[in-house]
Amino acid sequence: MTTQPGFALPRGAEKAPSRYYMATMTNAETSFDPEGAASGAQSHVHAFGVDQPLRLDGGVDLAPFEIAYQTYGDLNADKSNAVLICHALTGDQHAANAHPTTGKAGWWNHMVGPGRPIDTDKYFVICQNVIGGCLGTTGPTAINPATNEPYGLNFPVITIGDMVRAQAMLVDALGIEQLFCVAGGSMGGMQVLEWCASFPDKVFSAIPIATAARHSAQNIAFHEVGRQAIMADPNWQSGNYDGNDSYPSKGLAVARMAAHITYLSEAALHRKFGRNLQDRDSVTYGFEADFQIESYLRHQGFTFVDRFDANAYLFITRAMDYFDLAADHARRNGRDSGTLADAFRGTTTRFCVASFTSDWLYPTSESRQIVHALNAVAANVSFVEIESDKGHDAFLLDEPELFATISGFIGASARARGL
Amino acid sequence: MAAAMPSPPRATRADLVRIAELVSHGARVLDIGCGDGHLLEILRDERGVDGRGIELSQTGVNACVSRGLSVIQGDADTDLADYPDGAFDFVILSQTIQATQNPREVMTQMMRIGRRVIVSFPNFGHWKVRAHLVLRGRMPVTSSLAYQWWETPNIHLCTLADFTALCDLLGSDVESTIVMDSSGTARTQKGPPGWWANLTAEQAIFVLDCQ
Numbered sequence: 001m002t003t004q005p006g007f008a009l010p011r012g013a014e015k016a017p018s019r020y021y022m023a024t025m026t027n028a029e030t031s032f033d034p035e036g037a038a039s040g041a042q043s044h045v046h047a048f049g050v051d052q053p054l055r056l057d058g059g060v061d062l063a064p065f066e067i068a069y070q071t072y073g074d075l076n077a078d079k080s081n082a083v084l085i086c087h088a089l090t091g092d093q094h095a096a097n098a099h100p101t102t103g104k105a106g107w108w109n110h111m112v113g114p115g116r117p118i119d120t121d122k123y124f125v126i127c128q129n130v131i132g133g134c135l136g137t138t139g140p141t142a143i144n145p146a147t148n149e150p151y152g153l154n155f156p157v158i159t160i161g162d163m164v165r166a167q168a169m170l171v172d173a174l175g176i177e178q179l180f181c182v183a184g185g186s187m188g189g190m191q192v193l194e195w196c197a198s199f200p201d202k203v204f205s206a207i208p209i210a211t212a213a214r215h216s217a218q219n220i221a222f223h224e225v226g227r228q229a230i231m232a233d234p235n236w237q238s239g240n241y242d243g244n245d246s247y248p249s250k251g252l253a254v255a256r257m258a259a260h261i262t263y264l265s266e267a268a269l270h271r272k273f274g275r276n277l278q279d280r281d282s283v284t285y286g287f288e289a290d291f292q293i294e295s296y297l298r299h300q301g302f303t304f305v306d307r308f309d310a311n312a313y314l315f316i317t318r319a320m321d322y323f324d325l326a327a328d329h330a331r332r333n334g335r336d337s338g339t340l341a342d343a344f345r346g347t348t349t350r351f352c353v354a355s356f357t358s359d360w361l362y363p364t365s366e367s368r369q370i371v372h373a374l375n376a377v378a379a380n381v382s383f384v385e386i387e388s389d390k391g392h393d394a395f396l397l398d399e400p401e402l403f404a405t406i407s408g409f410i411g412a413s414a415r416a417r418g419l
Numbered sequence: 420m421a422a423a424m425p426s427p428p429r430a431t432r433a434d435l436v437r438i439a440e441l442v443s444h445g446a447r448v449l450d451i452g453c454g455d456g457h458l459l460e461i462l463r464d465e466r467g468v469d470g471r472g473i474e475l476s477q478t479g480v481n482a483c484v485s486r487g488l489s490v491i492q493g494d495a496d497t498d499l500a501d502y503p504d505g506a507f508d509f510v511i512l513s514q515t516i517q518a519t520q521n522p523r524e525v526m527t528q529m530m531r532i533g534r535r536v537i538v539s540f541p542n543f544g545h546w547k548v549r550a551h552l553v554l555r556g557r558m559p560v561t562s563s564l565a566y567q568w569w570e571t572p573n574i575h576l577c578t579l580a581d582f583t584a585l586c587d588l589l590g591s592d593v594e595s596t597i598v599m600d601s602s603g604t605a606r607t608q609k610g611p612p613g614w615w616a617n618l619t620a621e622q623a624i625f626v627l628d629c630q
Binding site for chain 1: 481484502
């Protein structure tokens with residue numbers, strides 16, 4: 001794998017090939033030391049043995065497995081101040097620390113930290129790499145104990161429910177009976193909703209942001225384009241690329257480019273790039289990156305392949321596609337069908353749902369459906385739509401109105417919890 | 420916390436003070452059209468209620484949530500149907516019914532989801548309103564109806580007698596009425612108001628028993 005000389009790394013991009021991480025890891029609670037670490041930030045790793053399998057929605061057990069996670073702040077004596085942060089599709093556990101490979105600030109450092117809305121001076125914050133991920137938690141890059149080879153496509157298909165059950169096992173292992181709050185955006189928001197439906201007694205308050213209770217046809221369609229781009233790359237080799245001589249960089253980069261467009265908005269693209277040309281005064285009558293937007297997207301694609309595994313991208317996008325909380329909840333309870341409200345019936349969790357006006361990937365209408373379902377069970381719910389032209393990505397950015405909302409909600413929840 | 424900015428001192432609307440007095444301690448309350456959350460804040464801080472709000476304006480909603488109130492953006496005309504029967508001890512509609520598209524449906528929904536319903540509204544039967552129309556031949560503009568006809572959000576104004584008739588139509592039991600004159604002086608009476616109240620009250624609060 002090569003890095004791209006001449007490019008400045010964008011926010012959240014790192015250079016070390018994450019798919020090697022698992023091979024360097026031992027099976028015990030250990031520190032995390034990825035190849036080429038640029039800073040001292042290390043993740044905890046908790047190992048679950050063969051006697052503690054993760055029962056997957058797909059019907060198989062995953063064992064053994066490991067979860068890599070970060071923590072911030074201190075757990076109080078009665079373990080009542082824990083906040084779980086759930087990351088999005090291409091996020092990781094480094095929510096609020098400098099990334100071990102890039103040295104860049106964490107993906108939610110605006111939201112999480114001392115004096116931030118999720119205040120690490122008051123709360124014990126946990127962020128776990130999801131099951132199926134590629135930054136330390138067991139996923140397709142991990143070694144399959146049955147073959148001593150990386151799982152690759154032999155990794156079992158996982159769901160949002162599986163991710164959350166794995167997280168719950170770690171939360172149990174940390175001795176935390178109830179999380180004060182579970183928060184996340186996009187796929188992280190899906191995990192928040194799943195937590196509330198699957199473990200209602202373990203979630204005191206919940207903040208699902210820029211998310212949906214089921215993946216829309218349009219979103220499945222975009223994911224399918226990304227997956228097909230990866231699979232069309234001859235270096236993908238049915239998922240058996242070795243990571244040294246062959247790696248589906250081009251396919252994964254195209255997948256990232258397509259996805260990245262969906263995270264922005266027309267207004268934001270116009271504001272940032274317009275039709276501006278890249279380092280030239282006129283078009284070249286060729287297929288070089290004449291326009292700044294082309295150069296930007298290529299950069300996003302190229303840098304992404306250095307920090308994300310192609311197979312992990314397939315598995316995690318699949319998990320999002322399969323997410324349909326109403327149907328999942330009904331099936332797990334032995335019913336053919338059910339409403340979204342059924343998934344939340346009897347909940348005592350306090351909810352704060354947030355969306356952004358220019359997010360067309362997870363539009364406000366999706367959040368509103370969640371709110372309607374919560375109202376139908378008379379749940380304690382707040383809902384704000386934040387005015388922003390930054391598209392879906394707004395949940396990661398500096399959005400003062402979002403911070404004011406979350407601060408107010410968490411403060412009120414803390415008073416209700418006696419924190 | 421960033422949001423814990425102290426709210427500027429506000430004059431509490433006379434009807435909100437009266438409404439807050441009607442709500443029992445620790446009750447479950449839904450405030451429809453809660454604005455910037457003033458009533459919900461009083462109810463939370465002074466009566467320890469479990470309060471929720473619905474507000475049409477997103478600015479109002481965001482202000483409420485950042486102050487720690489449980490409020491959603493929503494429309495009284497369409498969003499009450501989501502709530503289950505008897506979900507709240509009190510459902511409050513203060514100075515809002517005259518701005519709804521379908522007051523009868525809103526009232527029906529409120530009576531379904533609340534054990535008690537509290538409604539306050541400006542009285543279009545007040546003598547000043549009547550005089551304005553009769554003597555000047557113009558749509559009334561008063562302190563409690565402060566809009567010109569072309570810009571008013573108040574599309575379904577009614578008198579105390581009109582509202583009493585709607586309660587009768589819906590089979591609802593008016594438990595008590597608080598009538599307020601322009602000086603803010605309030606008088607509580609059992610049951611619906613009479614003709615004198617309909618002439619002298621600038622606004623009124625109806626308490627309906629829906630159990």
